[in-house]
Amino acid sequence: MTRARLAAAVLAAWVITGCGADNPPSAADAPQSGDVTVTAGPDGVQAVTLVTQDNFRYIPARFTVVPGPVRLTLENPSGTVHNLRFEEGGPEEEIPVVRSEESETIEFTVSTPGEYEFICTFHEQLGQRGTMVVGT
Ligand SMILES: [Cu+2]
Known part of the structure; x- marks a missing residue:
């Protein structure tokens, strides 16, 4: 009985230690998440x-x-269609639809600093939206 309890305690300690010591890389380490600051390429365009x-x-x-x-390029490796439209006050250009496994690109010029929200009109209810910040 004592022996069995000891074994259980050792096993529990090993499991806890094992989990804590061997953290997999978190999603935060992925380069595609977070706020991206875009820099201009050789052609002067911020891609x-x-x-x-x-x-x-x-x-x-x-x-x-x-x-x-x-x-701005929208790449769609997902299994459904998406698009991108800026909300009122943002650029007029939009990407009406990007089919699965395709990508679409638009170009526009921004001038007024501020925050410009954009949405996927198909999935706005699911929270598919983003923000373009125009700094100074
Ligand atoms: Cu969408």
Whole structure:
């Protein structure tokens, strides 16, 4: 009886230690998450790529540019269609639809600093939205 209890206690301690000592890399380490600051390429255009997985999120969902030309690509490796439209006050350009396994690109120029929200009109109710920050 005592022996069995001891064995159970040792096993429990081993399991707890094992879990704590062997943390897998967290999702936060993934390069595609978080707020991305976009820098201009050799052509002077700030190019950013958003990816839509099957979780109805843009990754990244927030990116920062400065006034100037922006090239925005929406890549869709998910199994459904997505799109991207800026809400009122944002750029007029939009990506009406990106089919599964395809990508679409738009270019526009931003000038007024502020925060510009965009949505996927198909999945707005599921919270698929993001923010473009125009800094100074
Ligand atoms: Cu969508």
